[in-house]
Amino acid sequence: MVRLRILFIIILTALCIIVSAQVRVRLFSNQTPESAIFSVTEGTYEITADNREILTVLKDESVLIAGFNGKLTVKTRNAKGFVCDSLTLSAKTGNDSFSLRIIGILILKQYYTGDLKCYPDLGTLVFVNITDIERYIPGVVMAEGGNGKNLEYFKAQAIIARTYMYKYFDKHITDNYNVCDNTHCQAFNGVSSDTLCDRATRETRGLVILDKDNILIISAFHSNCGGETSSSYDVWLISQPYLKRVTDPYCLFSRNAIWQKSISVSEWISYLRKSGYNDKVDDPSGFNFVQETRLADYKTGFFIIPLRTIRSDLNLRSTFFSVYSKGDSLLLKGRGYGHGVGLCQEGAMVMAGQGLNYREIIDFYYSGVNISDIKNAVALH
Ligand SMILES: [Zn+2]
Numbered sequence: 001m002v003r004l005r006i007l008f009i010i011i012l013t014a015l016c017i018i019v020s021a022q023v024r025v026r027l028f029s030n031q032t033p034e035s036a037i038f039s040v041t042e043g044t045y046e047i048t049a050d051n052r053e054i055l056t057v058l059k060d061e062s063v064l065i066a067g068f069n070g071k072l073t074v075k076t077r078n079a080k081g082f083v084c085d086s087l088t089l090s091a092k093t094g095n096d097s098f099s100l101r102i103i104g105i106l107i108l109k110q111y112y113t114g115d116l117k118c119y120p121d122l123g124t125l126v127f128v129n130i131t132d133i134e135r136y137i138p139g140v141v142m143a144e145g146g147n148g149k150n151l152e153y154f155k156a157q158a159i160i161a162r163t164y165m166y167k168y169f170d171k172h173i174t175d176n177y178n179v180c181d182n183t184h185c186q187a188f189n190g191v192s193s194d195t196l197c198d199r200a201t202r203e204t205r206g207l208v209i210l211d212k213d214n215i216l217i218i219s220a221f222h223s224n225c226g227g228e229t230s231s232s233y234d235v236w237l238i239s240q241p242y243l244k245r246v247t248d249p250y251c252l253f254s255r256n257a258i259w260q261k262s263i264s265v266s267e268w269i270s271y272l273r274k275s276g277y278n279d280k281v282d283d284p285s286g287f288n289f290v291q292e293t294r295l296a297d298y299k300t301g302f303f304i305i306p307l308r309t310i311r312s313d314l315n316l317r318s319t320f321f322s323v324y325s326k327g328d329s330l331l332l333k334g335r336g337y338g339h340g341v342g343l344c345q346e347g348a349m350v351m352a353g354q355g356l357n358y359r360e361i362i363d364f365y366y367s368g369v370n371i372s373d374i375k376n377a378v379a380l381h
């Protein structure tokens with residue numbers, strides 16, 4: 001058994017990640033597009049339908065793609081329309097970009113680089129963008145990074161986004177793409193239009209966060225920790241040495257530092273009853289509960305329920321809240337926004353504003369990690 005384990009570790013260290021330069025991202029993955037307009041904004045694209053080259057699309061020209069009876073109908077302005085099973089639009093000049101406009105209840109138009117594949121699937125159209133990783137990352141930083149207009153903060157976010165992407169590169173492998181463009185993977189609303197996000201990505205090219213065994217970390221982050229981050233165990237029951245609690249003095253005065261919610265005593269009782277609470281209630285002050293530092297469970301009398309369950313059932317901003325009875329109501333006074341694990345974005349923005357660099361920011365929130373090139377990561381996810 002021990003020998004097997006050693007052998008496994010040796011094989012593991014020998015196998016390094018085969019680093020891909022491109023990522024396949026499903027676009028508009030939380031919509032169900034039935035038709036779309038593809039327009040070339042730079043360069044030239046070539047259309048291949050069912051593996052046959054059909055025609056070339058030049059700058060400012062458009063292609064209408066629509067689903068029809070489980071197939072695609074494709075129409076350009078100057079050529080005859082045709083029907084096919086799948087379509088590839090390939091970039092030809094090396095400096096090519098396009099917009100994709102989904103026609104539906106909302107008209108959504110976003111800009112991309114690289115190639116686009118399209119095929120029908122269960123009444124919707126699947127669009128997969130095959131693009132350079134270093135063009136994808138700044139788009140993620142822009143979509144996920146919030147309003148922290150600071151280079152060092154964006155560098156930390158770029159490294160986090162790159163780490164996450166490589167760690168979950170196979171998340172949708174059975175669907176023939178790597179990641180989707182919504183928060184199930186990472187939000188990506190097309191290429192970045194922010195020069196600071198572009199620069200932050202360029203200046204951290206290839207960098208990821210590894211644990212002490214050179215395994216990509218779970219690069220969790222959230223909006224505001226309320227002064228103390230959560231351990232991954234308290235939130236997900238997964239223990240990671242680099243996702244421990246950290247006391248965070250930086251985010252205490254930021255936008256999402258505190259919240260309040262009032263809830264009637266009867267509502268609270270009926271919620272707790274559904275979760276198994278069956279004590280007789282004489283005095284609502286028995287529901288009072290104080291979190292000076294983060295706790296894992298809410299307790300009233302002998303009844304215990306995980307705070308993460310309350311947060312998700314009642315859609316609260318965080319689990320870091322205290323309860324105070326006030327007449328017929330209970331006041332929930334909370335701190336922070338999000339699950340609290342890993343990097344606190346608003347704290348990181350303040351750190352960057354105070355002149356700390358991306359390494360200091362990452363080291364502060366993830367204990368004992370290394371920032372290294374992706375080539376140094378071992379294959380284990
Ligand atoms: Zn996904």
Ligand SMILES: [Zn+2]
Nearest residue numbers: 225251344347
């Ligand atoms: Zn914080």
